[in-house]
Amino acid sequence: MSRFWSPLVKDLAPYVPGEQPKMANLVKLNTNENPYGPSPKVIEAIRAEAGDNLRLYPDPESERLRQAIADYYNVTQAQVFVGNGSDEVLAHIFQALLSHGEPVLFPDITYSFYPVYCGLYGVEGKPVPLNGRFEIEPSDYRQPNGGVIFPNPNAPTGCALSLESVETIVRANPDSVVVVDEAYVDFGADTAIRLVDQYPNLLVSQTVSKARSLAGLRVGFAVGHVDLIEALERVKNSFNSYPLDKLAQAGATAAFEDVEWFERTRQGVISERERLTKGLLDLQFEVLPSAANFVFTRHPSHSGEALAQALRARGIIVRHFNKPRISEFLRITIGTREQNDALLNALPGIL
Numbered sequence: 191m192s193r194f195w196s197p198l199v200k201d202l203a204p205y206v207p208g209e210q211p212k213m214a215n216l217v218k219l220n221t222n223e224n225p226y227g228p229s230p231k232v233i234e235a236i237r238a239e240a241g242d243n244l245r246l247y248p249d250p251e252s253e254r255l256r257q258a259i260a261d262y263y264n265v266t267q268a269q270v271f272v273g274n275g276s277d278e279v280l281a282h283i284f285q286a287l288l289s290h291g292e293p294v295l296f297p298d299i300t301y302s303f304y305p306v307y308c309g310l311y312g313v314e315g316k317p318v319p320l321n322g323r324f325e326i327e328p329s330d331y332r333q334p335n336g337g338v339i340f341p342n343p344n345a346p347t348g349c350a351l352s353l354e355s356v357e358t359i360v361r362a363n364p365d366s367v368v369v370v371d372e373a374y375v376d377f378g379a380d381t382a383i384r385l386v387d388q389y390p391n392l393l394v395s396q397t398v399s400k401a402r403s404l405a406g407l408r409v410g411f412a413v414g415h416v417d418l419i420e421a422l423e424r425v426k427n428s429f430n431s432y433p434l435d436k437l438a439q440a441g442a443t444a445a446f447e448d449v450e451w452f453e454r455t456r457q458g459v460i461s462e463r464e465r466l467t468k469g470l471l472d473l474q475f476e477v478l479p480s481a482a483n484f485v486f487t488r489h490p491s492h493s494g495e496a497l498a499q500a501l502r503a504r505g506i507i508v509r510h511f512n513k514p515r516i517s518e519f520l521r522i523t524i525g526t527r528e529q530n531d532a533l534l535n536a537l538p539g540i541l
C-alpha cells in the first residue's frame with residue numbers, strides 16, 4: 191500500500207492465477223493447459239511471421255484471424271471480436287456491456303475472474319447458487335439484472351448446460367446481455383454461437399488457450415450481434431488498438447485452419463478424461479460429470495487440502511480452492527496418458 195495508489199487500486203482484489211512452478215519434471219495438472227502441443231502448422235505460421243516485418247504494427251483489426259473464426263463458425267467477420275486472451279475480451283465485455291447500475295448475475299461457484307472484473311469496473315455482482323448437484327439452474331436467472339455471465343461448461347465444476355437451457359436463460363433476459371463463456375466448450379458442450387443470429391442479447395466468448403493448446407499465445411474472441419461487437423471495438427480502441435501482435439494473429443489463424451489437428455487432440459483429451467474419471471471412481475472418488483478438460487472430484491474420507499498437499503509432495507500439482515462449498519474438491523486437469531497414470535498410481539499410496 192502506498193499513498194500514491196488511487197482509491198480504486200487500494201480496494202482491488204485481483205485474480206490469482208494457478209501456479210506456474212519453475213521446477214522441472216512436475217506433473218502439472220493445475221491450470222487446464224492442453225497436454226498436447228499446438229498444431230505444427232501454427233508454429234510454422236509464427237516462424238514465417240517472425241522477420242523484418244515485426245518493425246511494423248500489426249493489423250489493428252486482425253482481419254485475417256477474424257475471417258478465419260467467422261468461416262469456422264459460419265458467421266460474418268463483423269460478428270467477431272478478438273482480444274489478448276479471453277480474459278481481456280471478458281474485461282471489455284464487463285466495461286462495455288454489463289455496467290448498467292444493476293447487479294450482474296453469475297453462479298456462486300464459477301470462474302473467479304468475474305467478481306474481479308466487477309471490482310475493477312464498479313459493477314455489483316450477484317452470485318446465484320448452483321443447485322445441489324453443482325449445476326446451473328436456468329430458472330434462477332429470471333430476476334432483475336444488469337447482465338448475466340456464466341461459463342459453459344462451468345468452471346471449476348466441468349458441468350455443461352444443454353443448448354436448450356442456455357437458450358432459456360437468453361430468452362428470459364431480453365433486456366440484458368447474456369454472456370456465455372465457452373472456454374471449454376470443445377471438450378463436450380454445444381456452442382451457443384449457432385444462436386447468435388436469433389438473439390441480439392447473446393454474446394459468446396471463446397479462447398484458443400484450451401482446446402487449441404495456445405495458452406501462451408494469448409488470443410480470445412467473442413461472437414455476437416454486430417451492435418455488441420461494436421461496443422467492444424469502442425472500448426478496445428480506447429484502450430489498446432493493437433492487442434494482438436503479428437505472431438498471435440498468424441498463429442491463431444493457422445490454428446483455426448488446421449481442423450484435423452484440433453479434432454485429433456480434442457478427442458485425445460476427451461478419451462483420457464473418461465479413463466481418468468473411471469480410475470478415480472475405482473478409488474471411491476466422487477467425480478462431477480465433466481464436459482471440460484479437467485475433472486472436479488472429492489473423496490469421502492480425505493480432505494481436498496490434504497490430498498493436494500500429498501500429491502504435491504510427490505511432484506503432482508492439482509488445483510484446490512479454499513472456498514465455501516468446494517473446499518473438499520480438487521480440480522484436476524486432464525494430462526497426457528503418462529501424467530494421468532502418474533496421478534492414478536500415486537493416489538492409492540496416499541489414500
Ligand SMILES: *Cc1c(COP(=O)(O)O)cnc(C)c1O
Nearest residue numbers: 275276277301341373397399410
Ligand atoms: C481459461 C479460462 C478463460 C481465459 O482464457 P484466456 O483466453 O487464456 O484468457 C476464461 N474463462 C474461463 C472459464 C477459463 O477457464
